[in-house]
Amino acid sequence: MTIEQTAAVPAPGTDLRDIALALIDVPAGRRALDPDWVETLAAEFRDNRQRTPIDVLQVEGRFELVTGGHRYAAKLKAGHQNIRAIVWQRSDFRHHSQIKLVEIAENFMRRELSVLDKAFDVAAWREVYETVQGAVKRGGDRRSKSKSQVETLIGDDAVDAAAETFAAAFTVAAQRALGLSRANVFRSLKIAALGDANRQRISLLPIANNQSELLSLVSQPPTRQALIIDKLINGAVSVADAIGIIDDIAPTAALTPWEKMSERFSRLAPAQQHQFFDLHKEAILLWVAEQKR
Numbered sequence: 493m494t495i496e497q498t499a500a501v502p503a504p505g506t507d508l509r510d511i512a513l514a515l516i517d518v519p520a521g522r523r524a525l526d527p528d529w530v531e532t533l534a535a536e537f538r539d540n541r542q543r544t545p546i547d548v549l550q551v552e553g554r555f556e557l558v559t560g561g562h563r564y565a566a567k568l569k570a571g572h573q574n575i576r577a578i579v580w581q582r583s584d585f586r587h588h589s590q591i592k593l594v595e596i597a598e599n600f601m602r603r604e605l606s607v608l609d610k611a612f613d614v615a616a617w618r619e620v621y622e623t624v625q626g627a628v629k630r631g632g633d634r635r636s637k638s639k640s641q642v643e644t645l646i647g648d649d650a651v652d653a654a655a656e657t658f659a660a661a662f663t664v665a666a667q668r669a670l671g672l673s674r675a676n677v678f679r680s681l682k683i684a685a686l687g688d689a690n691r692q693r694i695s696l697l698p699i700a701n702n703q704s705e706l707l708s709l710v711s712q713p714p715t716r717q718a719l720i721i722d723k724l725i726n727g728a729v730s731v732a733d734a735i736g737i738i739d740d741i742a743p744t745a746a747l748t749p750w751e752k753m754s755e756r757f758s759r760l761a762p763a764q765q766h767q768f769f770d771l772h773k774e775a776i777l778l779w780v781a782e783q784k785r
Contacts, residue, residue, distance in 0.1 A: 507579040508545060511555055513567055516548060516575070518557045521688050523609045524695035525565055533566030542567070545576040547594055555579070558591060559598040589623040592616055607683070608700040612691060614677060615684035618658040625661075655681050679703060686710050686717065693721050705731050 546560025557564055558580065567575045585591055596613045605613070659667065659674040667673045683706045686694075699705045708731040709717055716738075723734035735741075757768065769776060 507581075509577060509579055510574045511548060511577045511579070512574055513564070513572065515553075516555045516557055516564065516577075517551075518561065518564070522557075522561055523612070524692055525561055526696065529562050530565045530569060533562055534569040537566055537570040537572065542576045545578050547580060547598070548577045549580050549582070549591060551582075559595045589620045592620050596620075606695070606700040607703045608691060608695060608706060610671070611680035611683035611706070612688075614672065614680035618654060618677070618681065621658055621661060622654070652678070679707065682707060682710055690717060690721060694724065697724055699724060699731070708732070 542563065544560075544563070546563050547558040548555035549558055555577070560575075560577075564575060580591070580594070582591075596617050655677040656674060659672060659677045662672050667676075683703070686706070686709065694700055694709075699709065709720060712720060712731075712735075719738050720728075720731055720734040723737050724731075728734035728737055757765065760768065
């Protein structure tokens with residue numbers, strides 16, 4: 493290769509082009525698209541130019557979508573023929589698995605990422621890390637369950653070890669910034685055990701952004717998970733509600749605010765109860781006076 497030819501090759505991540513939408517393929521297993529967000533972007537694209545390019549990987553005359561699923565779908569909806577894209581080559585990556593990191597890195601910088609989608613991205617990121625770096629087995633005595641294991645419903649040693657190894661790859665500051673503390677990685681890997689099929693079914697439901705509900709769902713056997721998701725799709729408001737419908741158990745009435753306060757009050761020490769009385773003395777005296785009438 494001559495010096496002139498070398499200079500003509502774009503640096504990785506700088507090859508910006510207008511690509512025909514018809515030449516772009518969307519890989520399977522991506523997060524579900526929010527139709528409202530697609531519509532919003534489509535309206536924007538009809539009136540204004542595309543500000544942020546998508547990322548694509550060039551593969552034998554065609555292109556594979558890496559980032560920008562909503563922008564790609566919005567361009568189609570807007571009736572456009574082309575889309576602005578940064579074109580990557582396989583040679584730009586030391587390992588094929590690192591291509592996934594381009595998508596994950598962009599997702600982590602976007603606020604619309606749900607708890608569910610973030611969990612799957614953490615799991616994918618961990619897989620890429622272990623593919624490139626090699627899985628590292630932890631040492632030490634792990635016979636007793638850690639507090640994090642109990643809190644996150646994790647009982648599988650392989651998942652526990654993978655989470656600890658991956659979280660340790662980041663500095664404390666990076667763990668805080670990206671939400672990749674050891675406990676958060678535990679929870680994410682557990683949630684990702686739901687699998688892609690279940691992910692697609694619940695991606696646009698309220699449960700997708702409720703970590704405790706997702707952990708409750710994944711704690712159920714796989715066949716049970718599918719039934720619970722059926723009920724959630726058809727109006728069940730929580731995993732517990734769905735289980736009650738499946739098992740034909742009457743729902744437990746939620747405590748009213750005063751019942752919750754009464755329950756907490758009964759657990760206070762006498763001195764704390766007296767402090768409560770002092771704080772609400774006027775209301776208590778008013779109630780006593782009303783009872784004497």
